[in-house]
Amino acid sequence: MKLASLKGGRDGRLAVVSHDLAWCVEAQPIVATLQAALDDWAAYEPQLRALAVSLETGGAPRRRFHEHDAASPLPRAYQWADGSAYVNHVQLVRRARGAETPASFWTEPLMYQGGSDGFLGPRDPIPLADPAWGCDLEGEVAVIVGDVPQGADRQTALAAVRLVMLANDVSLRNLIPEELGKGFGFFQSKPASAFSPVAVTPDELEGWRDGKLHGALEMELNGTELGCADAGVDMTFDFGTLIAHAARTRALSAGTIVGSGTVSNRGDDGGPGRPVAEGGVGYSCLAELRTVETLAYGAPRTGFLKAGDRVRIEMRDGRRHSIFGAIEQDVADS
């Protein structure tokens, strides 16, 4: 089942979307918003699935689905807990600022509490008040969970995954060192994130296994490929482990979004991997590319995002059909 939230109001209007993303039907007669559906998933899921079947078979009064009509599946959420499961990414970004990666990072997930009071829509501009902040995109996989009890183990946590989607975790790189230096984590350096137009139940994803989403995460910057790392590769901590980490000391409420962190694959030699232009799978953020450029040339050659830049994040299935729709955002002065 594929779900979207059409723009409208603070929480959007829940819609069921066809497998090929061509059609949709509003879920209003059943439940008005995705958060409301998640709040009582056992009651609503069967009804929404029945509507999805009806949509595929032509029984529902369908209309065209346009990705630019979609808000993020949860336009606002009660929690956005973003992991950093691709330790290759962590190593690269830390190397850029001359920091070692502690050995514990390979055995204990890193996770930060993100702002969730308002997400950008998948086609909304990224507002940037000051280009000196060093705006970057971060391509990720994210899941929405149901209620997770405190102390849940990995299996219980994994069973709570309701929906999977893609994320652009916008980051202000030049604000990060000072902010992390204060010791309280990210705040100003993480403005609003965006999620893919469509969220998909795990059973509909051929690449979903072992708590990971396998498949190339296609990253583009101004129409040029930035990366195509496989989200199922080099993910040190699967979503079950990430969710259990988040729930170690407190329960998680339905509608909590848990992120994978920036997707990142090591190179064949175990090193940072090569840019797309040099035959590698590239990167899911500019920070990694800039680090690799610095290692190669002594300084980064790629600038951070500026007004007018366009970023695109998408994943396709075995037949090259878009699974979640595309996050496609222009950077705009704000």
Next chain:
Amino acid sequence: MKLASLKGGRDGRLAVVSHDLAWCVEAQPIVATLQAALDDWAAYEPQLRALAVSLETGGAPRRRFHEHDAASPLPRAYQWADGSAYVNHVQLVRRARGAETPASFWTEPLMYQGGSDGFLGPRDPIPLADPAWGCDLEGEVAVIVGDVPQGADRQTALAAVRLVMLANDVSLRNLIPEELGKGFGFFQSKPASAFSPVAVTPDELEGWRDGKLHGALEMELNGTELGCADAGVDMTFDFGTLIAHAARTRALSAGTIVGSGTVSNRGDDGGPGRPVAEGGVGYSCLAELRTVETLAYGAPRTGFLKAGDRVRIEMRDGRRHSIFGAIEQDVADS
């Protein structure tokens, strides 16, 4: 105007509470939940205020208000941004772990992104799975804001304050050093917070001026006074400054809660202040008391919270009437 959310469902049932906290009337005919009221405050505030007048004058079908029937005013919220505005507290807690306080802490607010997907009710037990985590209470003042645009200045930010309340920002002290050492801020070390039974509009608070709430924050542990620090004293950053800090790089959505951090007054000599038993105003958390004990005796004498302990947080007006009702929580095995 005083508002509460009576327990029921994930978001409670909004009620208007009388000034003396004796009576309430459900707001359902106007708006069902506090979040819904905040989402369109301009429309609902006048109607809720009219209901409040009707309640005081006996015109509304009132019933007794019992604090133990109340959830936190927002049982779950889209954002909980907790500052650390009493730098005296920061100094004391850092001193406990041998860390200096950077000079910038006096000029730039510290703030962390807290979990907001589920808050404890003001009389709910604090679930504690492992006493070795070092459970502590933290008495704070918190505000709920309306929409705040990105880049708002202090005055704009202050004008967005809709409601004021008290908070118990439960902390797991023994998990903090390792978690902050990883660089991504608090996550497991900050389980669910609790807020006072009642949230109050600023106009009804005689102690609300200059973006601060003046008045003694009464802290009790097992019936013994732990502290009575004045929340209007030694608050280095007022709420306008804290909110503007939170909104520097992104807008804040209506219903965002911004916290003051642990209320803390310096001693007459400018030092950490004395315990209540020695004639001082004491402390709003155990960590400060333990630091002072360590300075005096070489080791802390007060343990962290354990099952069976009871904490109480309250503030009274000039006539000794409770303003927000009391947070009163027992610690319980979970």
